[in-house]
Amino acid sequence: MPGYKQLPDRRIAPHGLAGQVLLQEWLIDRHGWTRSAALQFVIIAGGHHGVPPTSADIRELAIRPELLRTSDSASVWRDVQGELLDRCAKVCEVGDRFADWQAVKLSQQAQVLLTGLVIVADWIASNPDLFPYFPEGRKASDAERVAAAWRGLNLPNPWQAVDQGEEPAEFFSSRFRLPPGARVRPIQERAVQVARGMAQPGLLVIEAPMGEGKTEAALAVAEIFAARSGAGGCYVALPTMATGNAMFPRLLDWLRRIPDAEPDRGPRSVLLAHSKAALNEEYTGLVHAGRRAARGIEADGHGDQWRPRDDRRVSSAELVAHQWLRGKKKAMLASFGVGTIDQLLFMGLKSRHLALRHLALAGKVVIIDEAHAYDTYMNSYLDRVLSWLGAYRVPVVVLSATLPAGRRRELAEAYAGAAGDSAAFADLETADGYPLLTSIEPGGLPITEAVAPSSRSAEINLERLSDDLVELGNRLAEELVEGGCALVVRNTVGRVLETATYLGERFGFDRVTVAHARFLDLDRAGKDADLLARFGPPEKCAGRRPTDLHIVVASQVAEQSLDVDFDLLVSDLCPIDLLLQRMGRLHRHMRGEDQCDRPYRLRTARCLITGADWTAAPVEPVKGSRRIYRMHALLRSAAVLEPYLAGTAETGRVVRLPQDISPLVQRAYGPDPVGPEDWQEAMIRASDEQELHQREQVKKARDFQIKDVGKPGRALIGWVDAGVGDADDTRSGRAQVRDGVEGLEVFVVQRHPDGTLATVPWLSKGRGGRELPTEAVPEPGLQRIVAACGLRLPYQFSIPATLDRAIEELEAECIPAWQSKECHWLAGELILMLDEDCRTRLAGFDLHYSPANGLEVSNAG
Template structure:
């Protein structure tokens, strides 16, 4: 309950805080007093503290007070002060109509100098706290939070700016501003003499800054707090009652209340229906329960080992132990994110009581049917109590839902110097963070990820990293990023294994962090960490074969597939084959060759399909090649009735990670060793009720996608036969890693024959990612050149990432004003689907997202995707605003295309759509009416439902 304060004098209630200009509900003459808005924001902050912010975040705010009542009062105080600068002539004159009533009480020139009101708020706070003789360090963090409530912190130079700025008015104005400052202080109940002794950690400052912004947004909304046009009697009580409804306005059902069963077997049975947890799952549970404080858990285990369930169980244990009330699960692609979202909705979340509000965060989230229904309040039979929030799905709000399943981009946004980055930190500071496929990101994304991990370590947020194949150097870099340690020393080895690193406190960071003297780096102490090994349920042999092929001729792979599943093959025309190509063009060429030999039995999957076709494609892959079904009564595995007897899937990296699909044999282009092992994980992923076809009883990975320079086909790479690669260096993989992978696999094959998974996995990865020479002597000069090119490429990407990062917190003289180097140059609007184009978390503008339609006539176009098999393409208007049904059809035609194939001068938004807000940002590419083609110079491209976007030059 907020303390009641005396009513304000009339001359302090005439300042306006909001006007009806631009409002849908109020007229320009309507207004809301600044004092009322300060009270509104204070009350909303009080509700957020009570019902939204986690106990872990609240404790971190003022750790020496346990984040108790002083922390709560300080948060209310910060929230109420955020708009203090509006009580200045430099702001009040912006509404001439309302400025007249102010001037009757306070003298002022007709056109006072304007200054952004958040900066005036910071300046006034500095002035009044200085009068109270607060220490400079204590003044700085308060002024930075107040001055950053529009998404950009004041620059460091602003701290020493001249105090008496004309925008703030003269002594008479200062007296009124001081009274408002004291009013907010009394209303919040904060003891300023006690608060002056405390400076929150930099992580807590970031998170609380975002929480102040959230409180302001809620209090500023006309639909929540109506305009008073004055200060009515008893307004504070009315405001407090309105603020209590914030959850309804945010569409926040429940935060997460983690309550894991104390027994491990009961936890896995209750949450996932797993009667006998695997070794990795048992170890993750043990490590989480033994943790004495939040930290980083690195889980390395083979594909199919149940890492997803292990992560969710560990996250729940850590959240309950340390007071977190949310979860963010990050994945590499939209397709894998959608799949995990469905798995979470179908299983884990239904055993939670009460069910927390859930969000799906990526650029196409609203095109996911189940999430869209939740946003509309339409639950499935088992989803009555499950909610999703439309209000919390915007670009800056995507991490605010208690449970969020999203792409890795959403996490990386927290490391980029952009407006409102602090709001993303608020969302993360309440949560346990899980990152899947953590090995899968290039040097550019990894540099941003390391910065985010460093901040999560300062927040004290528990993090779980998952990987089937993680090089030691990469693992150690992740551990150093989170802990802030200069060096780590990990003892213990094995596979599967789990490494735990606690979040360090300031004294530990001073001991193990970067040495002040660079010459002391070698002797600087390493942070000692322990890796614990466990057993795997996935042990077995993996046959690795080599099959070089002539350049750009897929006939060799066609013949190979015919040998395996053709009518005359040992399998007698049965079996499922997954062929993974490194580029879309190679996948399309292979598909074209195979469909002639196996008509109706070949499917193509890659990233250049429309949203509608990708959704259909992903669902079809999971339906036909997913895990066996389970008998409802006995729980015994039964064969998937949709699984075909014979089928070939040709795919790019879209089928490489996180998709729970299972094939009898896999053929893959040469890729780095960790990704090859990931691809092999799509082969024999599940124990099937029926025997595998003849000749496919053992998992088998055939490596192709390179040309032997001496024309060999089935032989291992030998002295003098340097392989030739069909793609340019680093497109999509560094030749350095490809050559080392091939050399190491050939060496293993010669010495041991088959691979043992998981036993051989660590040594293979360490060899390829190490610096020990590999391959025949005649390869060494070329491999040395490739290594130099790789080092240069990595340095360039890391350097480019460094230019967009928020600052790394420093132990000395670091504050919020130093966080945003770029001062908000990346100004992102509220549209979640546009944010990925605005924030540079992936390197290079190599693609563009468009709406792909085929023109019918001047006023009409049609979709390029079929609504359903056998149905005609849907017509959509170009000369009027589309209906809701037409809108969904249009958005389903979204596709990401290579920039070099698109004539951007021909992109536009149809004139008839201009008044529709949802399509104001859309770029439409219209295929030709007669040919169905798009042209860029002499290059011609088209779209086919079977093959996607196709270059037909």
């Protein structure tokens, strides 16, 4: 064979493609297969390096046969290649099955999963730690080497769920730590019954109010679905890292309580799936356990038998983040995972090793939480992913408190692969009742069922409040005269900081807490923990809830995941589903009989809506709200609230939860006109703009989206052609499945006047004020502290010109010693250096950070 330098076109015949072509020739020449019959199978070999070949790739190689065999001895090469494949068929004992297989039309789902399986097998078999090229001791047989490698790899066994048929009350009490006196809610009980009653596990959409235990219902259903489908794990997808972090300990608690068909099957592999998982202390504890579970192999000293290097065993009840299952490509193969929705949406993104992500999710039950929280761009990806999950018959549970009926239909159609004009699916848009269950069996039609609400209910009085800080302060002083805890939710961080400053000056800064997303990661985690400790459920915050007046001023971080409870709510005008989520933080828990433990005047739940000019026709939301939510959703929200705000609704100013949740959401997101007559012209204009925006989002989303499942027998040629390369949970990776540019992320340190660097001084547990070497690589513990001080800069730094300038200025401060491969936490990251007063200037903006208020940004003077 000519040498490498004599074959300048060698790149045209990578061994995956070469293997595909040779295997296809062998099937055609030796076994009489047709080209189309062979192609659907051989593409599995062609794509085992992460990207199936394209038609152009195949044509390029076809006109250069010398890359597969030299022309002067082509017949010899062909004979040898055929001999090797004959030998493989004999070893695998399949030589007599090719005639039957030729008639098979292999589904695209099967092609994808087999490709993923080959990738995993290839990675295991080519690992020199597991299969040493020159093993010590006596020469081992192939069987001995495989057995030793498998013991060394020590992959956790998949979950073997078992449904023991307990009554719902017993089922929930054994799986979840229910508060004293708590009873199973009707939606939880009925979800379990519906899951057990489905002929085959499929899609179950659970719509129920905030705080009704939807998460516990979903995990219970996942257990039943897994027992009936053979799914070996579960993945819970949430909107943000913060919601993922909040869910992670709940998943672990559940995992420690669920039964297994074989209780002594060893540890269960667990994943926290987002880019900052390594900073989560509970997860890193599982990572350390996982290092014990994955071991290399070696021959023992006597050379008589092969055994793992480390004989330690992991307890059968232990949960681990298995070492071999770490990394952006293999991580999702872990049996159980919690993480951002991005990890699920990547399943619909053209990217390398996409088959691995499909393999990982096709064997699980998938839970999608907060399904209402995604925009048109993300929903386009989610619908494509659901179509593949439905084709794989993956059980899926979707959760939402405020799901528009049109979106309910889209989710169902995507999973079922149904035509858009199906009457059965059209009925989903008119289904009434709340709470509501929607179920679809594979190949079936949707069934909806209204469920009786629990006894939990709230009546919330709505009022307008002008967007004036003085009036806000006066009203809070009036309402909190006897004390009490108020939550003020603003739509932008700028408004949060402006409001907090005013209220702090008026009531005292010790009585005002700020919460938003513009804090260091460690500070943000501390803020969440503090809010839960002081304003969480009564049984968890006993003795710590403020007895005097206290005001929390927050951004949208208060909408999701935090189980916090306030006496009074003030909110900027926002889309109706989000406003209802915010209302879910008002009188969320019972504090004494008939709320008697709350201040007398706050025993009636009250929500004051601000952030708009209420005198305009139509109402005029503040600029920041329009930038974030767009005018259409804000006007529709204001329109359906108008009868309550004006006191002309049947119940006056009272919104009843949960009874009014679904009617308000469906009217706001439905097609019928809403609002006063003199609003209609502006609302039509906003609707037209919204439709155009949504069409553009869908078109943009499809640029890198895989196609729907093709017909059986159609090979995956060019499946991820013109894709994005590797899909990973980085800023650029997330930008593929989320519309818009994410803010620039930096790691924050402090620079002293003498030029030395240190970690910021206020960090607890001895992490603050630690000196950082600049002429050497910081030890890993210090690196981790700096990485835990990540901060996402605000929208001003997403503007291309400002972004480029900021990156240029930050790169000019690069510390060479921190760029080495030994500095894996910090290499390639941007470092923001604050002075002694925690201030700096960047790209023409003045930045000031404080642990109380987070990052404040202003134009440089």
